[in-house]
Amino acid sequence: MKDINILAIETSCDETSIAIIKNGNEVVAISILTQMDTHAKFGGVVPEIASRMHTENITMVLEDVMNKADMKISDIDAIAVTYKPGLMGSLLVGIEFAKTLAYVYNKPLIKVNHLIGHIYANAINNKLEFPLLALVVSGGHTELVIMKDDYQFELLGSTLDDAIGEAFDKVARILNIPYPGGPGIEKLALQGKCTYELPKPVMDNSYNFSYSGLKSYIINLVHNETQRGNIIRQADLACSFQTVAVDELARKLELAIKNTGIKNVIIAGGVSANKYLRNEITKVIERNSAKVSIPEFKYCTDNAAMIGAAAYPLYLKKEFADYSLNAESQANIV
Ligand code: KG4
Ligand code: ZN
Numbered sequence: 001m002k003d004i005n006i007l008a009i010e011t012s013c014d015e016t017s018i019a020i021i022k023n024g025n026e027v028v029a030i031s032i033l034t035q036m037d038t039h040a041k042f043g044g045v046v047p048e049i050a051s052r053m054h055t056e057n058i059t060m061v062l063e064d065v066m067n068k069a070d071m072k073i074s075d076i077d078a079i080a081v082t083y084k085p086g087l088m089g090s091l092l093v094g095i096e097f098a099k100t101l102a103y104v105y106n107k108p109l110i111k112v113n114h115l116i117g118h119i120y121a122n123a124i125n126n127k128l129e130f131p132l133l134a135l136v137v138s139g140g141h142t143e144l145v146i147m148k149d150d151y152q153f154e155l156l157g158s159t160l161d162d163a164i165g166e167a168f169d170k171v172a173r174i175l176n177i178p179y180p181g182g183p184g185i186e187k188l189a190l191q192g193k194c195t196y197e198l199p200k201p202v203m204d205n206s207y208n209f210s211y212s213g214l215k216s217y218i219i220n221l222v223h224n225e226t227q228r229g230n231i232i233r234q235a236d237l238a239c240s241f242q243t244v245a246v247d248e249l250a251r252k253l254e255l256a257i258k259n260t261g262i263k264n265v266i267i268a269g270g271v272s273a274n275k276y277l278r279n280e281i282t283k284v285i286e287r288n289s290a291k292v293s294i295p296e297f298k299y300c301t302d303n304a305a306m307i308g309a310a311a312y313p314l315y316l317k318k319e320f321a322d323y324s325l326n327a328e329s330q331a332n333i334v
Pocket of ligand 2: 269301
């Protein structure tokens with residue numbers, strides 16, 4: 001069969017990324033331009049600045065990826081783009097760019113859900129084995145789903161309030177750790193001990209999650225202790241937070257493995273870059289004689305390679321979008 005090269009575009013938040021993916025699993029070339037340093041000055045992503053920067057940079061990112069791949073647009077079989085969820089203005093820049101390329105070069109257009117993209121980051125240099133349990137942990141989502149086949153999802157549970165990545169970012173903010181907070185908390189936690197007693201974000205034995213109680217407890221604790229003139233042991237607090245937050249994920253995942261009997265597990269989303277999480281999940285996997293796939297570090301956070309990987313099954317099914325494609329800011333996997 002002829003090789004299929006998909007040009008994929010990701011602009012849902014603060015990374016402008018374009019990649020060329022061959023046959024859904026090989027990264028021919030990728031370019032990622034992060035705006036992190038700009039947004040860090042404001043303590044979080046400023047949507048208006050994000051979309052302006054995507055507009056400024058996207059054509060150069062395309063040029064860079066085409067040069068790296070040493071390919072022309074005529075070598076490309078389809079154009080894929082993230083259309084939900086994300087920041088409205090940021091998504092629109094990528095969508096409009098993708099539509100223009102598809103129209104001018106007469107290529108099919110494929111719309112990709114960003115969260116499904118995170119899942120398919122596990123298909124890069126790898127083959128997904130169904131049925132599988134997918135745990136998606138990102139800045140906006142915490143979801144546990146069963147995947148019976150390509151694009152066949154069944155939701156087991158999700159967060160009832162804050163996503164785990166959001167909790168990492170908010171706790172980081174109160175500890176004056178620069179945005180994005182997740183990596184900063186992880187680094188700080190390595191220097192501390194888990195000496196703070198924190199409320200466990202335990203819901204019940206459903207597969208749902210809740211992180212706002214834990215986040216608010218920490219914010220109140222820091223305010224109260226600071227007002228009393230007491231010192232916050234930052235590294236110990238980061239360690240205690242990371243432990244309770246991640247342990248709950250591991251507990252729910254183990255419950256799902258036991259109850260469903262599904263032994264193939266994949267982890268997806270930015271928080272899967274966290275090494276404590278990777279270790280704890282590995283323990284669950286070993287205890288249950290299961291198998292786990294976690295994307296390479298560079299494909300855990302936002303990137304266009306995962307969008308190209310997620311677009312490939314849609315290309316095979318000829319599920320193409322038309323030129324009326326629009327952005328949606330909110331979305332889940334199912
Ligand atoms: O998947 P992602 O890049 O963007 C979304 O789709 O949301 O995830 C970003 C989230 C942020 O909340 C960030 O703090 C978190 O992933 N994150 C981490 C780590 N690296 C990124 N959280 C904990 N530990 C990390 N090493
Ligand atoms: Zn993401």
